[in-house]
Amino acid sequence: MRFQLIGVNHKSAPLDVRERLAIPESRLPDTCRDLTAYPGIEEGMVISTCNRVEIVTHTTNGSADLRGFLHQHFHLTADELDAHLYEFREKDAVRHIFRVASSLDSMVVGEAQILGQVKEAYATARAVGAVRSQLDQLFTRAFAVAKRVRSETAVGSSSVSIASVAVELAKKIFGTLEGKTVFIVGAGKMSELAARHLIAHGCESIFVSNRTYERAVGLAHKFKGQAIRFDDLYEQCDRADIVITSTGSPQAIFRREHGEQFLSRRKNKPMFFIDIAVPRDVSADMAKLDGIFTYDIDDLQQAVSTHVADRRKEAELAEAIITIEVERFEAKLHTLDVVPTIVSLQDHLETIRQAEIDRVRGRLGHMTPEQETALEALTRGIINKVMHTPITTLKTAAKESEATTIVDVVRRLFNLHEKEKEAAPAPEKKNQVGTRQ
């Protein structure tokens, strides 16, 4: 188990640091390729959401220089980055991935969105061949654990999504949301979710604007709203009381001068901007204007923190499940570790058996098919009986910490290293073992 993970999340790094590390969806495949080409990394995958950027790897020796990769890839110095990084290895890395997939490490504990995001990251890395057997096993298990956590605890059902927090904040500004107008800028899933919540609480008119007009039309159609061309955004935006913005723009699209125009046209009626984009869509100087209220991803985290206590109990149950699952996964990986030895041992004894049969066949003379079958059964029976105890011992030891020692002893006793070297090609044989398991 040589898993290694490095990253930043909403707890370890402020938004401006996360913004610099955020990897757009379009660049994820290339980043995965770069990762696997980096020295010491066998498999790699990148999870990049608005709350976290994590590099998950399986390494050749368990100590790849992942910090070096980040510095090189993002052109950041150690001073700028290292203080915000966390790093996990082996069992801790497994635990962390299970927690992330189960939404226990999320800004809003229990929210379901993260699982989908991890699945997308996994699919992207797998498509470019960056995820193979080891990470494949890890993430397949992580998805199963996440499913178990959701079905066996109430951590998901009592979740307070960012969307519902946004509704709560909107109510603090507007009181009732009856008759309020929502403007969605950037037709993302998160915006859609937030808009649904706002409509459920009384918002009536919906406008949607997106750089791809057709997507805006599609989303507007869903809400029976109106699509606005992106070029007309600044002309139309003041019609909205609540603006949900989540574009992929590298610069802020709403700046102070826009805010001033909106307020002037609205006769200073307040506007609420829910900025879920990373990097942010609303500039800091616009957010300072009287009458403009802006909440970005980090602010929403602040707002939801009050709800965290309510879910602590369920989260504790979920953590217990994670602990059990990490142990199981570890045991499973150890079992996998002994499988090559068992297969080598079987191959070795089978070779001896075949050699011995060939050697005595001449002396036995012509044998009827029945005799051939009896001879096969006899020799196989002996081999199986001889192998039974060592194999059982290996499988039992695999679940314990002494597995490596016992595997080593067995390999030495039967001289399996030498035998494997003789067998060619050795790497293919190893792969074959993996497949059999």
Added chain:
Amino acid sequence: MSLLWLRFALACYFIGLVYAFVALTRTSDLFSRIALHAASLGMVFHFVSLVELFLSGQVVWASLHNGESLLAFFSMTFFMIIYAIYQTTSPGVVVFPIVFFLTFVAAIDQQPVLLTQYVSHKGWLVAHIILIFTGYAALLLSFGASLLYLLQEGRLKAKKSSSLTSFLPALEVIDQIGYRSLLLGFPFMTLGLLTGTILAASTYGRVDFLDPVFLLSLLMWAVYMLMVFTRWNSGWRGRRAAVLASFAFFAAIVAWAANYFSSIHRFAS
């Protein structure tokens, strides 16, 4: 006897005063309800006190301290109307301390009756007092609402999830309270000043335009009108509205204080 009822009212308003201070640090529904009931009971005592005063047969409302008592009562009435509409006691944070102060000043002593010359214009006098005090009370509420607006706006901007934020109503509700109080108070204030001017003119045969009360009242009215206009025209809210409301309120207090050295309400012959 009227003074005794007023002192009972003062004791009740004291609970409201404590509530105003507690509410700034933490939220308590129970305490909010207690303060509301105490304030209601205080209003009953207060009303009895005012009725007794009225039934005493003399026009004594224009005594400064009785005027303060009347203003406190009108302010509480406005507070209760707002509570009935918006189900929020938060304006009490501003209203309760002022009401307590006004009632306290009125309850410690009673001045001798000053308005013997006005007996012949009793109807005008009553109209003037009621109108002007209603205007004052509305202005007080509007001022209180603008302070609460600033407070809530500041909290929302600072993105703090404190108990105060949950105690305060939504920003738009506070805004409505302030604006509606402003709109409601303006005609009362205007008519109150007009009746006062007419009353002074009919009593003295002229209007002393240089009298401090007259000048300050005019200034207050001008700021009041400016507030209504800017709000209607440009939708001024938040800081700018609070500055104007504070200025108007300050002018109102000074105008009120000017009674102590003005000749208009001294009615010197």
